[in-house]
Amino acid sequence: xxxxxxxxxxxxxxxxxxxxxxxxxxxxxxxxxxxxxxxxxxxxxxxxxxxxxxxxxxxxxxxxxxxxxxxxxxxxxxxxxxxxxxxxxxxxxxxxxxxxxxxxxxxxxxxxxxxxxxxxxxxxxxxxxxxxxxxxxxxxxxxxxxxxxxxxx
Ligand SMILES: [Fe+2]
Ligand SMILES: [Fe+2]
Numbered sequence: 001x002x003x004x005x006x007x008x009x010x011x012x013x014x015x016x017x018x019x020x021x022x023x024x025x026x027x028x029x030x031x032x033x034x035x036x037x038x039x040x041x042x043x044x045x046x047x048x049x050x051x052x053x054x055x056x057x058x059x060x061x062x063x064x065x066x067x068x069x070x071x072x073x074x075x076x077x078x079x080x081x082x083x084x085x086x087x088x089x090x091x092x093x094x095x096x097x098x099x100x101x102x103x104x105x106x107x108x109x110x111x112x113x114x115x116x117x118x119x120x121x122x123x124x125x126x127x128x129x130x131x132x133x134x135x136x137x138x139x140x141x142x143x144x145x146x147x148x149x150x151x152x153x
Contacts, residue, residue, distance in 0.1 A: 003134035
């Protein structure tokens with residue numbers, strides 16, 4: 001499996017989580033409940049960004065340079081991390097909900113940019129073998145058995 005396909009699959013799952021968190025905070029004023037949702041969001045978003053920064057971005061750097069789209073994606077990862085930190089430290093429910101709203105909008109737009117621009121660049125500049133090798137590294141890191149031969153014994 002290609003790394004870009006694996007990352008798209010992660011986006012799909014995290015989009016579902018965005019919807020869950022939006023629903024969860026809508027009619028809920030219990031800060032503990034909201035913070036519990038933020039914790040799950042934090043775990044998935046930070047892990048996902050780390051995988052991109054470890055496996056994808058360094059391999060695109062020779063083709064795209066450090067500026068441009070990669071700088072923008074890294075800056076957005078940092079912004080997401082900062083907003084998660086702000087949310088964790090916020091005790092006022094109204095302010096907390098507004099930070100989470102900002103975070104979800106930013107993360108949603110970030111995913112769209114990756115899907116619409118960055119991943120297509122990856123498919124253009126990295127050949128199938130390179131993307132598949134990176135996909136194998138993704139599978140090892142995520143502990144997913146992606147290359148089984150299909151024998152049930
Ligand atoms: Fe990203
Ligand atoms: Fe992503």
